[in-house]
Amino acid sequence: MGETLLPKRLALPVFASDALSSVAYAPDEILITLSLAGMAGFMFSWPIGLMVGIVVAVVVMSYRQTVYAYPNGGGDYEVAKENLGRHAGLTVASALLVDYVLTVAVSVSSGVINAKAMFPFLEGHEAWTAVGVIVLLTIVNLRGVRDSGGAFAIPTYVFMISMLLMIFIGLFRIFVLGHELLSETANLEVVRPDGSGDLVGWALIAILARAFSSGCAALTGVEAISNGVPAFKPPKSRNASTVLGALGLIAITMLLGIIALANLTKVHLIDELTGTHYINEAGETIHTAATTVVGQLAAVVFSDWFQPGFYIMVAATMLILFLAANTAFNGFPALASILARDSYLPVQLHTRGDRLAFSNGILMLSVAAIVLVLAFNASVTALIQLYVVGVFISFTLGQIGMVRHWSGTLRTERDPAVRRRQQRSRVINIVGATMTGVVLIVVLISKFTHGAYLALVAMGLMYVLMLGISNHYRAVAEEVKLTPESDRALPSRVRAVILAQNVNLPTIKAIAFARATRPTTLTAVCVAIDDDQVETILDEWEAEDFGIPLKVIASPYREVTGPFIKFVSQLRTENPRDVVSVFIPEYVVGHWWEQVLHNQTALMIRTRLHFMQGVMVTSVPYQLESSDRRRDRARTLTENQVRR
């Protein structure tokens, strides 16, 4: 791996792209949801933005406790598993796996929508553009790029700086220079689908709850640092905590800054999907959604003053969103590996060498994300309904786990100073658990019928699947466990059988190897499927004078497997205390299509023999010349894997 530990200035961009990128769509989703209440709805963007900001602050503070308590990383899955038990851990894991898929789908879709501000010709092709980006990310990750911190750092810092600059310049122009900055949608009136007036009462409260839930998308990715503590330079926990604090501060500043500017420049968004629409000054109805909040703000802040600023802002937003999707491509196999270690997923996902398994993980993530993007036509507004619920399940269980963690340590800890610190941490985590729990309930109620149920169904399926796998592994481990009563008897003798369909080099290699093992008896067997074959092989066998009896079984139905299996089975029955060792010569070829032309019978015989007690199957490979090329390639491949 050759991974060097990350200094803070690199750790921030590496872990922050996911969390920071979500401020690119969270304000949009708040405004879009509020549009359902009509023009009056937009008044509530301030308080909702503030509430989301408070949740961010509380969650960041909570995770700073986790970072100290779990310096080896692990994240919410480990915390929940360790403190709340297997099922809580599995719930968190299911939520996280589903959320990785949604991170890819939402981030890429949002990136494409942002790109539209720069490339208007993408209009109408959003879904397929997003699919193209996902395919590109998949290829890059399948090839296994080295993600040096540098590559991530530049666009992330460009995004942070240009975003903060944009907010600052915007506010400076409005309040100090007194410019009247009005967004392109400032003069458009938003009308509810049925054309009726603004919502009030309970209906309004329901909309506000949904707007808050969608705004909570800003929290996705905040937990990344708590997974990555081991990658920090020492003092690891301290540095991670500092970076987490900085991340929280930046995220809240950006979120509130964007909402403030959006309010001041009168950004109005509509929800295309539910039919809210604009009426312009000429009284015409417009059903097409405007560009994103960041795009509108960049246009109004920079366009009449410093044109490149617009392009830098939009391009950086697009890039950081694609980078956020890329973090899921790293996180998904990492989580799968941990789950495989705990026997919740096929064990080969834990061993690195199996490039195939690693690739399968990436492909599964990619296919699932593509299906989502196509199913929801790359609509962030539609996808976000599925997104936030998983994040808050993970937050809530993680925080409850932390509370129990501190209660546990407090039971044994005697040092008053340490006790005080732990008690303080526990209070913070109790606040965190309560708040995230309340948000989870709000999210569940306000979004369930709008799509969250789909995410819950997917999580349920993952949960059942992983539980099933785990139960299977447990049952098998139980079945194969050594006990004092286990049969440790040594088989007394070895009866060797060679499958000798021809007298050629692979066969004499098999004979030589079989003889080297000095079995008690050694028989060669030929299943003759054509009459003339019997004569030929007997003659050739005599000529070679191996000193081994050849048994020729005539098979009038031209079947090799059956008669051979029957012979072995009979040998077993006659010598129940011995072990039968079957030697099968196999051709090693250079091309996959050559495999079709050889070894099919060997493969079938081996599969069938595996079901027989007391039989071991030895393949004696004979390397054809064409196999050299492939061996070399296999070797190169492995070396590359080890180098990764």
Added chain:
Amino acid sequence: MGETLLPKRLALPVFASDALSSVAYAPDEILITLSLAGMAGFMFSWPIGLMVGIVVAVVVMSYRQTVYAYPNGGGDYEVAKENLGRHAGLTVASALLVDYVLTVAVSVSSGVINAKAMFPFLEGHEAWTAVGVIVLLTIVNLRGVRDSGGAFAIPTYVFMISMLLMIFIGLFRIFVLGHELLSETANLEVVRPDGSGDLVGWALIAILARAFSSGCAALTGVEAISNGVPAFKPPKSRNASTVLGALGLIAITMLLGIIALANLTKVHLIDELTGTHYINEAGETIHTAATTVVGQLAAVVFSDWFQPGFYIMVAATMLILFLAANTAFNGFPALASILARDSYLPVQLHTRGDRLAFSNGILMLSVAAIVLVLAFNASVTALIQLYVVGVFISFTLGQIGMVRHWSGTLRTERDPAVRRRQQRSRVINIVGATMTGVVLIVVLISKFTHGAYLALVAMGLMYVLMLGISNHYRAVAEEVKLTPESDRALPSRVRAVILAQNVNLPTIKAIAFARATRPTTLTAVCVAIDDDQVETILDEWEAEDFGIPLKVIASPYREVTGPFIKFVSQLRTENPRDVVSVFIPEYVVGHWWEQVLHNQTALMIRTRLHFMQGVMVTSVPYQLESSDRRRDRARTLTENQVRR
């Protein structure tokens, strides 16, 4: 197989369905092609029918010689290969393989068109109905029905009898009873696409040549008996020859009878595809094709007199056409098996036991036929353009082969009576070869651009593929051939290595088996991918006291395969004269999906070790309880196969 030999009365229907069924579409295709020349074209149906009849007679006589010369069957492929060499044989084989696909496509399409006379609602759904029939035939053949002669015999005899009766009754009513029988298309005038007058001169001759070529479709299936001589009751050749003669007589009678009746009842057909159309008495233009010749004749002969006769005739025609398609499902795997024996196709197609290969053959045939039916919209007229060329390539090469065969026997034969017989046979085959060769040239010229080129391209591809496979097998056989110089040295010692990732029952079974082989050295190797694994396994190993050293290799990159391969490779380098025997415990599970959860590392290690010289890989299966069910199923499967 438990096949009983066929008496003549059963052999006729078994082998005749393909040949006789083609008289159901050959007259149609003659009339359809003639319609391209306008109303005057139909005058030529008589001479063309006669010419086709003569070709049938000559071909039947020629094949009667083959039946005596090759009493073991084999057909044109064997004849061409033996007498004209490998490439001629391969050419015939390619033509036959492609023709099997076309037999299915043409017969099923024609069956569906005939069915329309009974079920008019099929109009417009011909292609998908044909696909449905092919799928049905595929399922039936995949399940492996017992094709007792009886099932074939009944519809074939019903078809023969009702067809001959229809012809007889029709002629009787016209000539004896003096009824005026006019078909439903008698009063429709046929007009050429551009509305111009009848063709004359070279254009007419070109049309006549094409009509003759299409009519030669009546010959498809005639060669079936020469493949099947071994299935006849003795005297095999004599009986086969008799049945072949009877078949020829019946086929010619039917063909000429249908054409005669069609002429007398003034059946007029049009070619929908090229735009010839009808003008009725009211002067209206009709573009829809009428029903088949058999359908029209059955209607006019039976409808005003014995209504059930119509349904019996049409149903029998439909059934015999589907049966003809079914013979291809039997013939294709049989030919593939012979080609596999001669190393032109993967060798497992020759061994029966491999149900998978057999099934693959049927599926390939079925998919190719479905593609053809859909591509040509189940149009017999379009498909027939591809069909006849392969049949005549096979006929011509077969006949030339027979001529050389007789020339060969005449070189050694001394008995004057036998010589006279052989000379007579040679003359017949020379006539046969000349005639089929001329027909082949006519077919090639008249049909090449109408679709025959497609069939030739497909045959070319098959030819190249089979030659490639054969060359591969030859090269491999050459490479593995035993020569006096071959290395027959026995490896001096066996170094055994056990992959011991856990201390459990599969591992101790592998240890017990490995010990039973009494290797020179025995080492257990554990590749530890987690730190705590090292401690655990060392403790457990100590506790068991196997008396075998355990080597633990730490793999910080969580890779099992690479370090293990490296260890084995090192062992090889240190002991170049010894053979390394690697024992891998494998789990035998009951469900395919459990396979995903186990043995993936074992599989990869085995594949990689196969590329290493001097290493044999022994899998020691450990049967989990769930494997019982599958073992039972595997056993049942084999017994079924053997019973087939």
